[in-house]
Amino acid sequence: MKIKRSERLVDMTEYILARPHTLIPLTFFAKRYSSAKSSISEDLGILKKTFQDRGIGLVETVPGASGGAKYMPYILKEDARKFMDEMIEILNNSQRLLPGGYVYMSDIFGDPEKLRYLGRIIATQYLNQKVDAVLTVATRGVPIAQAVSTYLNVPLVIARHDSNITEGSTVNVNYMSGSSKKIKRMTISKRSLDEGSNVIIVDDFIHGGGTINGLSSLIKEFDCNLVGSTFFAEGASDKERDFGDYTSLVKMENQPNDEMIITEGNYDEKIFGSGK
Amino acid sequence: MKIKRSERLVDMTEYILARPHTLIPLTFFAKRYSSAKSSISEDLGILKKTFQDRGIGLVETVPGASGGAKYMPYILKEDARKFMDEMIEILNNSQRLLPGGYVYMSDIFGDPEKLRYLGRIIATQYLNQKVDAVLTVATRGVPIAQAVSTYLNVPLVIARHDSNITEGSTVNVNYMSGSSKKIKRMTISKRSLDEGSNVIIVDDFIHGGGTINGLSSLIKEFDCNLVGSTFFAEGASDKERDFGDYTSLVKMENQPNDEMIITEGNYDEKIFGSGK
Structure with a gap:
């Protein structure tokens, strides 16, 4: 019919x-619709236009007999900025301050609507790049990384600090924690990444750079390529950083008397800098 | 316009x-569309019919001046069964067998398409119940729990075995691990659940029942209500189980010589039993 x-x-x-x-x-x-290809082409044209008008994403149409359509989610710069400005206001609420200069954020990483926005923002950064997997480390970064993996539609791979019997053979790396200067270990299942994969790192927080170094070492061990690293928050640091290029959505700066000021990270330049 | x-x-x-x-x-x-309410009503009628015809979900329309539409995702029994049958075949692949009678499943919990199905299946179970939060425990259960929280559009709350400085004040419970008979500890941030919330537990695996006991204790500590518990897999056990009602998608039975047979869990009865 x-x-x-x-x-x-x-x-x-x-x-x-x-x-x-x-x-x-x-x-x-x-x-699927028992319809002529010409009608389907027109339908796809309507989708393409509406998705563009509403800032939902790009519908790329491939012409010809073997043609079709591909949806690539993105978020417009102004929508991302509006969301991030609200996010920064929420994070600066003094009730979120925890002893030691930490900020409570677990509710944000558990909020489906916020995760949709965060996922779309980070996916926009890698819109035109070949990405085969999203890599994160347990536990706090998992929800954001999963949101990104959903929008890029590629596997999520979770490294752990403890190796688990249900992972089978694992690859382990040691790395120096940037903040505590202790040697830590990170592990993922041998089966979780294919050689030569293009991998992005997504995590909740970057401070001393230990985690990014550990994850980068894992990527090297698998002969994979690191396409980019994006973090929800970066901590201000007075030390020289040596962990290369990364993107952050917000920046957290400790103030005297254990207060914390949260400001915009470098996402505007890194994600939207090219005029997307 | x-x-x-x-x-x-x-x-x-x-x-x-x-x-x-x-x-x-x-x-x-x-x-949003500068259109008459009568036109919007007709549009919603088309959405409702198409969503129903295609098994996408229920679009509940509320008539009247304060009316509107609410989308409630579900999956049809036959679509769930088709997906789960494929899943069981994938899991029974002998290359997944790990020493000690474990089965490698991390790739499934990192696959966006499979997570979408798993999320929809479990969300279908709670379609008509009041759910305020999805509770899981780090790390392996997080992706499935997050998929469910996305479809129910309620917060995801992650309990941990170690308490973290970034969680602020925590509530901790001790519980007996069902399999190893050791005392373990589980912790969540005090801020993560409101008193009186209706909570579902979603996790990857239930065996001895320790985790469900721990999570149930946490729910009690917060004066919350446990609405239901759903696990991706249940392990066969020869012991009497005392952890009450639960739903499982698959069942794993150890065979002699460390093999494992994976069969259907009780989801068909528990989720679709009422003729959904």
């Missing part, structure tokens, strides 16, 4: 949103 | 999918 355009548009929107960065053939939709 | 129906349908579908279990007022859409 032929399906009406209105119903096609609704189902097609749902279908394509659930499968980011995946080329869906025109023939698939034509069959 | 008035927006055409075709574009309204695409944007409305995206908007509503990103906000499950949230009543979106008719007036909001009317303003």
Whole structure:
């Protein structure tokens, strides 16, 4: 039975949103809706225009017999900025201050709506790059990393500090914790990454750079390529940093008397700098 | 500027999918598209029908001046069964067997598409119940729990075995590990749950019942209500179990010579038993 355009548009929107960065053939939709390919092409044109007008993402259409459509989620600079400005205001609430100059953030990393925004913002950074996996380390970074992996539609790989019997053979690296100057260990399952994969690191916090060094070593051990590193927060540091390029959404600066000021990280330049 | 129906349908579908279990007022859409409420009502009727025909979820429309629409994601029994049958076949691949009778599953908990299915299946179970939070324990259960929290659109709360300085004041409970018979500790931030919340437990694995006992104790400490517990896998046990009602998607049975057979859990009865 032929399906009406209105119903096609609704189902097609749902279908394509659930499968980011995946080329869906025109023939698939034509069959699914018992409709002519020319009608499907028109539908995709409407999706493409609406997604663009509303800042939902890019619908790339590939012409020809083997053609189709690919949805690539992004967020507009102004939407990202609006969200991040609100986020910074929320984080600067003095009730979030914890002893020792820490800030309570666990609720943010458990809030589905905020995770959707954070995932879209970070996915925008890697929109046009080949990414095969998102790598993070247990536990606090997992929700953000998972949100990013959802929008890029690539596997999430979680390194751990303790190796677990359910991981099988593991690859372990030792690294120097940047803040405590202690030797720590990081481990992931041997099966979790393919050689030559393009990997991004996503984590909640970067301070001394220990975690990024540990994760980078793991990436090297697997002969993978580090495409980029993005952190929700960076801590201010008076030391020279030697862990290379990274992106941060917010910056946390300790004040005298254990207060904390949270300001914008370098995301505007790093993610939107190229005029996206 | 008035927006055409075709574009309204695409944007409305995206908007509503990103906000499950949230009543979106008719007036909001009317303003967003500079369209009459009667047109928006018709649009929502098309969404409702298509979502139902395609097994995407329920669009509940609330009539009247303060009315609107609420999207409640579910999965049809046959779609869930098809996915779970494939999942069981994947898990029974002998290359997944690890020494000691364990099965490698980390890739599944990092696969965005599988997590979408698992999240929808478990969210279907709690479709008509009041749920305020999803509770899990670090680390392996986090991705599935997060997928469920996304579809129910409620906060994800992660208990940990070690307390972390960035959590602030914590509530800790001791519990007996079901398998190793050791006393373990579980902790969550005091701020992470409101008194009286309705909580579901979602985790990767239930065997001796220690984790569910620990998480249940935490729920009691917060004067919250346990609505239900769902696990990806349950281990077969020859002991009497005393940890009450739970749902499992798959069941793992150790065989002699360290092999493992994975079969269907009790999800069919527990989730779809009522004829959903």
